[in-house]
Amino acid sequence: MAELGERKVIEIIFSILGESPNAFPGLGDDVAGWRLWDDLIAILKRDMLVASTDVPPGMTYYQAARKALVMNVSDLAAKGVRPLAALTSLGLPGDLGEGGLRELIRGLRDASREYGFSLIGGDTNECPDLVIACSLFGLSREGELVLRSGARPGDILATTGGFGLTYLGLKALLEGLELGGGVRKEALRAVLMPKARLEVGVALARSGVLTSSIDSSDGLAWSLHELSRASGVGFLVEDLPLAQGVLEEATRLGLDPFEVCFYGGEEYELVMTVEPARWEEAVEVAQEAGVELRKIGRAVEEPGVWFKGPDGHLRPVEARGWEHFRARGRHHGRSSLPP
Amino acid sequence: MAELGERKVIEIIFSILGESPNAFPGLGDDVAGWRLWDDLIAILKRDMLVASTDVPPGMTYYQAARKALVMNVSDLAAKGVRPLAALTSLGLPGDLGEGGLRELIRGLRDASREYGFSLIGGDTNECPDLVIACSLFGLSREGELVLRSGARPGDILATTGGFGLTYLGLKALLEGLELGGGVRKEALRAVLMPKARLEVGVALARSGVLTSSIDSSDGLAWSLHELSRASGVGFLVEDLPLAQGVLEEATRLGLDPFEVCFYGGEEYELVMTVEPARWEEAVEVAQEAGVELRKIGRAVEEPGVWFKGPDGHLRPVEARGWEHFRARGRHHGRSSLPP
Secondary structure, three states, rough: OOOHHHHHHHHHHHHHHOOOEOOOOOOOOOEEEOOOOOOOEEEEEEEEEEEEHHOOOOOHHHHHHHHHHHHHHHHHHHHOOOOOEEEEEEEOOOOOHHHHHHHHHHHHHHHHHHHHOOOEEEEEEEEOOOOOEEEEEEEEOOOOOOOOOOOOOOOOOEOOOOEOOOHHHHHHEEEEOOHHHHHHHHHHHHHHOOOOOOHHHHHHHOOOEEEEEEEEEHHHHHHHHHHHHHHOOEEEEOOOEEOHHHHHHHHHHHHOOHHHHHOOOOOOEEEEEEOHHHHHHHHHHHHOOOOEEEEEEEEEOOOOOEEEEOOOOOEEEOOOOHHHHHOOOOOOOOOOOOO | OOOOOHHHHHHHHHHHHOOOOOOOOOOOOOOEEEOOOOOEEEEEEEEEEEEEHHHOOOOOOOHHHHHHHHHHHHHHHOOOOOOEEEEEEEEOOOOHHHHHHHHHHHHHHHHHHOOOOOEEEEEEEEOOEEEEEEEEEEEEEOOOOOOOOOOOOOOOEEEEOEEEEEHHHHHHHHOOOOOOOHHHHHHHHHOOOOOHHHHHHHHHHOOOEEEEEEEEEOOOHHHHHHHHHHHHOEEEEEEOOOOOOOOHHHHHHHHOOOHHOOOOOOOOEEHHHHEHHHHHHHHHHHHEEEEOOEEEEEEOOOOOOEOOOOOOOEEEEEOOOOOHHOOOOOOOEEOOOOO
C-alpha cells in the first residue's frame, strides 16, 4: 500500500464507491452523516486508539480510555454536534489484570459523563496491544453542521485556545525533556487529560457564525492545510497562537516556537473561520460557553498556509504533523479516507 | 484476561458502567440502541472481520469485504432493522496491491447495494492483517424491535432455513475434506457468499409475530443457548434442521449429523420464537418475503437446550461454537459484552 500511495488509494476508493445522495457531509470531512428527513442528519464517527502509537509512557489506563473517547468527541465538537451515544470495542492485552480493567472502564464512564452521552454497547476481545475503538452517534441539522469546506477569502481565522503545550508534554514523556515547573504541570495535563471543546463548538455552530471548522488533533499546521484544501482558500497566520508560558519555555530550551506551535499534535482545540461581519457575535457566543476566541489570522485567495512574523517576513507552514509519533507510524499512516 | 475469565470481565464492566435509561435494547443483545423520541430508536452495530480468524483459505478479497458487511447486516436482520448507512475502517496489509484493493472495495459496494444501504465514511490504515471493521446505523421502533429476551414456554421455535452447509464448506476449505459434487457447490457458496436474511427479518418484525430472535453466526447451538439465557426458557429441538443434501453427505463422510447441524458457524439464518396462535401468519409473512419458515421445536420451562431424536431419546445440546475457528481464537475470544 505504501507503494500505491495514500492519494492513489483514496482515488481508487472514490472511483468505485461514488457518493451516496443521502450522505452529508460527503466523504472526507471529520464525521460522516446520513440525511434522515427534513433537515435532520444522523452523525456517525469512529476512530481507534492503539496503545503503541497513541499512548505515551506515563499515561494510565484511565487516561488512555478517556482519551479514546475525547478524540472522537473533539471531531464532533468541530462540527458542532453533541454526541448522544457511543459503542466501544476493547482489545485487551493479557497482562491488563482486574485493576487495569477497572481503571479503563472508569475512564470510559467518566469521559461519557463529562461530555453527556451514554455508553450503549460494544464488545471485548483479547489483543496483544491495548485497542479502544469508539463509534459515536449524534444528530445535527443541515443548516447547523459546520463543514471543512466553507471558508472564504477574508474570513477571520480563529482558535479556541493556544498551542504548544502538548508538543512540550510529549517531548517530556517520550524523550525525557526537562520542563520548567510553571509549564510542566500544564503540559502534562494537556497530554494526559485532554479536553474536547464541545460546548463552545456546539454553541458556535448553532449561532451560525462559523464558515468552516476542524479540530487540531493532528497539529495546527495539518488542520490549516486540511481546511485550505477543503475550502479552496489559503491562510495567513499573523499571530503565533502559543499557550501561556510556552514561548518562554521554548526559548529557554532552545526550541523554535514556530515548530512548537504548528507541528504539535494530540491537541484538541478548534480551528475555525468566521465571517468578519459576525466576529463580535462569535466572540460573545464563545464567551458565554466559557472560551476566549483567539483571532490568529485570515483566509486569503491563494491556496497554501503562511505565517507572517512581526518583521513582516512570510514563512510557509508545511503540511506535516507531529514528528515523534510520525516515526512510530501514526500520523502519516492515518488519514480520513473513504469509505 | 484469560485468568479473569469472560464472565468476570462482563461483571466488572456492568458494575462500573450501569445501564443508561436511554439505552434500548440494554447491554448484551445483538445490537445497541438509543431512544430518540416517541418510540423511535437509533440502532448501532459494530463488528470486525479479521482475516486470520474470519477468512478461510480460498476466500477472495471481494468475498471477505462482502462478508464483513453481511455479518453485521445479519445481526440487524435478526432484530428486524433495516440498515441505512455504514462506516468501514480498513486495515490493509502491505501486499494487498491495487488489484486486491479494487476487489475489496467492489465487495463493500456490492454488499451495500444488495442490502440497500449507503457507505458514508470510514478510514484506512496499514495493518499486518487484513481488518474490515464496520459500523451500521439503522432506525427501529420500540414495538417492532425483536429482542433476545422475549421467548415464552410454549412458543414455536423456527428458523429461516437449514444448517450444516457451512460446517461442510469450512471443513473442505480448511482441512481439504472432499465433498460430493451435489453438495460441494452449495457448501462453498454458503461459506464464501453468505446471505443475511434481511427482508424476512424485517417483515416478521413488522408483523409482530416474533417473541425473540437471534442470528446463527456462532452456530445453532450457541444461538439457542443465548436465546435460552436471555429469555429464561429452555428449548426442545424436535427436528434436526439440516439443509438439503447435508444428511446424505454427512452420512457418506461418517460425520455425526447432530454435530454438523448444531456446531457449525458462520451461518446467517435467523433463529426465532413465534407465538403459537400466530404461527400461520408468520409462515405467510415469511413466504411473502420468499422464505419458507421451518418449525424445529418449541420453548419449554426448564432452561437448557435438548434435541429429541426420532426414537424419543433426549440429547443435550452443549453451549459451544464451531471447533475449527475456536482453536484459532475466534469464537471463544469473542463475546457480546458491554460497554
